[in-house]
Amino acid sequence: MARRPGVPAAYGEEFSFVSPLVKYLLFFFNMLFWVISMVMVAVGVYARLMKHAEAALACLAVDPAILLIVVGVLMFLLTFCGCIGSLRENICLLQTFSLCLTIVFLLQLAAGILGFVFSDKARGKVSEIINNAIVHYRDDLDLQNLIDFGQKKFSCCGGISYRDWSQNMYFNCSEDNPSRERCSVPYSCCLPTPNQAVINTMCGQGMQALDYLEASKVIYTNGCIDKLVNWIHSNLFLLGGVALGLAIPQLVGILLSQVLVNQIKDQIKLQLYNQQHRADPWY
DSSP: OOOOTTOOOOOOTTOOSSOHHHHHHHHHHHHHHHHHHHHHHHHHHHHHHHSOHHHHHHTGGGOHHHHHHHHHHHHHHHHHHHHHHHHHTOHHHHHHHHHHHHHHHHHHHHHHHHHHHTHHHHHHHHHHHHHHHHHTTTTOHHHHHHHHHHHHHHTOOSSSBGGGGGGSTTTOOOTTOOOTTTTOOOGGGBOOOTTOSSOOTTTTTTGGGSOHHHHTTTBOOBOHHHHHHHHHHHTHHHHHHHHHHHHHHHHHHHHHHHHHHHHHHHHHHHHHHHHHHHHOTTO
């Protein structure tokens, strides 16, 4: 029987180029991140609703709840395309999933390269974010807890030095400041006291009025920016591992989706060939 050059002999009706392993591996891969995305959105919405409106508006740019919701929604849409595309063997959805995942991967790669090349500008941006956080320290409870955790974790105080806290209206050292925390720093700046049963939240009282030598006996005087940069330099392998851990699932998703797309295309060609073969046995 003659057949078109480059076209394989007719396969059995039950034969399929689409591998169930690839298909369902991609499906469950996306299902896992689909569930994670819904959890992220739920946590973000819950955290957002628990905030006071005025505090949330004051710190909208640094609100982790908004960031969690946005990332969760984008991940939900992306993994939805992957789930339905793999389950229904839909080439359009699979290619959309693969393209979006490739764009996300390239954006992350570009951000990492730009951050390394323009490290000075990145440092300035970090300084701006920290200073803005200091200004709104008392306006948002989540932000306050985050700053306190960072200062205790890195044993630091303020952005450049402990006197950066004068940017906050409650800790400002101006004579006309009526706050009881005038010229003070948060308790998270204080040096730890061994075997302390009760945290002294007023340990930073009046510390900005002291010079570095006197203040260093009670609080951390070095800023958090230098401490953060030093921590990054000493944990490059850890950060590289985290970046690799984020990149591998994306690359696996791109690879599986492209393999499945090619298999579906081959299956479509086979179905067309079998239909033509049944209609014309000499085809």
